[in-house]
Amino acid sequence: MPVAHDSQSVLHILQQHVPQPSADYAHQLWLQSPFQLKLTRSRQTKVGDFSCKSNSAHLQITLNHDLNPYLFLLTYVHEVAHLRVFLAHGRRAEAHGAEWKDSFKVLLQPMLQESIFPYQILHELRRHMENPKASSFADIGLTVALRAHDKNSQSIALLSSIPTGSIFKLQGRYFKKGQLRRTRVVCMEMKSKRNYLVPMEIPLQRRGTSGMRLTQSSLNKLTYHFKKCVRRKGTPTLNL
Numbered sequence: 001m002p003v004a005h006d007s008q009s010v011l012h013i014l015q016q017h018v019p020q021p022s023a024d025y026a027h028q029l030w031l032q033s034p035f036q037l038k039l040t041r042s043r044q045t046k047v048g049d050f051s052c053k054s055n056s057a058h059l060q061i062t063l064n065h066d067l068n069p070y071l072f073l074l075t076y077v078h079e080v081a082h083l084r085v086f087l088a089h090g091r092r093a094e095a096h097g098a099e100w101k102d103s104f105k106v107l108l109q110p111m112l113q114e115s116i117f118p119y120q121i122l123h124e125l126r127r128h129m130e131n132p133k134a135s136s137f138a139d140i141g142l143t144v145a146l147r148a149h150d151k152n153s154q155s156i157a158l159l160s161s162i163p164t165g166s167i168f169k170l171q172g173r174y175f176k177k178g179q180l181r182r183t184r185v186v187c188m189e190m191k192s193k194r195n196y197l198v199p200m201e202i203p204l205q206r207r208g209t210s211g212m213r214l215t216q217s218s219l220n221k222l223t224y225h226f227k228k229c230v231r232r233k234g235t236p237t238l239n240l
């Protein structure tokens with residue numbers, strides 16, 4: 001997986017991953033406060049992160065290599081905002097506190113235009129940016145708009161979008177979807193009959209639905225397969 005330390009190799013990565021009209025701006029952000037940019041394999045637990053070793057000499061941002069261009073750009077700016085807050089305040093500032101929200105808003109603002117994001121994402125983003133959350137996936141409208149641009153979007157359903165009572169598979173176990181509690185859904189594990197809280201935005205892979213006419217009763221019987229849990233730091237832990 002590529003690791004970039006210098007201007008040219010960072011630009012090269014950005015040109016391949018962010019929406020084309022945003023590449024120069026993303027590169028400018030790097031030039032203003034350089035860091036090591038590393039692409040990683042697809043991680044189940046996060047889409048990106050910012051880290052620094054002991055002092056501010058080694059700043060690193062990692063991003064999953066397989067994010068669609070809009071999610072890649074959004075995650076890139078999210079992490080650059082962490083870096084800026086770190087440079088200004090050290091570890092005193094809260095991870096997704098007021099400083100980070102301000103920085104994220106300021107840095108993303110020039111990108112909120114139709115030449116960069118498709119209308120549906122832009123619409124959701126403008127709403128989301130009024131009070132950005134630690135995880136953009138905690139915002140269901142934004143998640144759906146972003147996910148629509150994933151290569152395999154046809155086979156992905158979110159837990160929030162399947163009917164209550166549906167059976168789905170998660171980490172090798174079968175669960176029945178129950179009631180929503182704030183942002184998490186009470187789900188019963190079929191074998192043990194125990195309840196667990198599962199984030200409602202978790203993506204599930206649809207199985208055996210191609211060509212099927214979906215009625216309410218067939219939907220209730222459908223089995224969904226867990227695809228991958230894309231979480232960011234700060235989102236509630238999956239209690240499994």
Ligand SMILES: [Zn+2]
Binds near residue numbers: 078082095096232234
């Ligand atoms: Zn964050």
